[in-house]
Amino acid sequence: MALLELQDVSKSYSGVLALQGVCLSVERGEVHALVGENGAGKSTLIKIVAGAIQADEGAVWVDGSKVRLHGPSHSQALGISVIHQELNLLPQMSVAENLFLAREPRRKVCRLLDWPRLRRMAREALATVGLSIDPATRVARLSIAEKQLVEIAKALTLDARIILMDEPSATLTERELGRLFRIIGDLKQRGVAVLYISHRLEEVFEIADRVTVIRDGQWIDTQPVDCLDRRSLIHRMVGREMEEEFPPRKARRGGELLRVDGLCVPGRVHDASFCVRSGEVVGLGGLVGAGRTELARAVFGADPRSAGRISIEGREARVASCAEAIRLGMALLTEDRKEQGLHLGRGIHQNISLVNLKELVSFGLLRLVEERRVAGRYVRELSIRTPSVTQQVRNLSGGNQQKVVLAKWLYSKARIFLFDEPTRGIDVGTKYEIYLLLNRLAEAGMGVMIISSELPELIGLCDRVLIMADGRIVGEVSGEGMTQEAIMELATSGRSRAVEAG
């Protein structure tokens, strides 16, 4: 008998049909992958089992009994634990408090919070995911990957028998991923049922026993992983054949657009030097915490640098603020779309026009029709799944929100693009469209720098890849030398190897 079973589950949001009669079962000790395009209904399904929302129709069975879930605490009491896609941590509270929210250890006298014990418990929980941060740190100060690991640690402390993981790996690099997979292996051994969502299909093949594909809210297929290959899985997801996952590169390298010399951010980035030429797509690889995001932010003026020169098209530039960076023709797509990239309460069209409003204003008035036309173009080009261009961004699925952030920067008038995890949470079909757009930027003479935790993406998309470790650029690979092994070796080397950039 399955530990978790869904029968004919349907859900619609004010007219948008998110799930239609979906059936799914997860056995004891099974890792069951759930895949499908952005907006297919995966998170909706997870939220129903988590008790966060209610299904309109259908039934959920847990361990043989039909249950009517009336809230997250009910679902938790039944032994269900969730890692949500949009991380649910409270930024102003400490890591320790977040881990044991509403379950904090208390002293017998006066029921006061037992801090020493909480701290010890938190340290143990963090150790399971390999994080060695101080439990008293406020969550707001963590990087997105660290937040993700805290969220995973939290789900594990609940000692659940069913764990739902909604893209737990979206920001993790190989090393953290390896740890997550070992954890999942242990859970399996203990008979826990794991429902696992990911857009990285190689993960599905590595850890899943069975895989279910949904498309447009409908069940398409459930198969043992051994009966599928990557190509047939993609076919089921996108509903058509996809020959290539990376478009061919045609751009020609031109002159130097961006040069960075000896850039330092105290405690984060040490003496980083590199350049990006017109027509180039340059990758930046490394492990979580290697300093890639910090480097990009400092180049963009989002964080102060203690040393280092930045030149744009051969001219030295101060770049002391983001506004100045934008004026100088730079764009930075940040990895944390919720915190830094989007106005969730605004429409898709308003988010896209944000950095390029000048283009849309004539005689002091915003041309509203034009604003919608522009948004409509990106909704088509990036296949953003939405009932209209004025839809509030908060109502979009995770991957579709990411596409709006991308559209916003693609619409800007930048010449130098810094993209931090641009395809995070985006499905394989749309990834191809995004790679095409990035190539088109390069062909038009722009310079592109991409931070990505997915090695195949760096290799398939970039002309060359710089690798960071411990805050330093420790190497560069290009052409035939761009292999996963070479990148990983440098990323874990720790020792800095001087590299001549450019």
Ligand SMILES: Nc1ncnc2c1ncn2[C@@H]1O[C@H](COP(=O)(O)OP(=O)(O)OP(=O)(O)O)[C@@H](O)[C@H]1O
């Ligand atoms: N609160 C909401 N209001 C209106 N529509 C919503 C709401 N939440 C989700 N939707 C819609 O329901 C559909 C399914 O969304 P869901 O988040 O389940 O997709 P998903 O498969 O998780 O996608 P992704 O891979 O991008 O995370 C989408 O079309 C989305 O726009």
Ligand SMILES: [Mg+2]
């Ligand atoms: Mg989702």
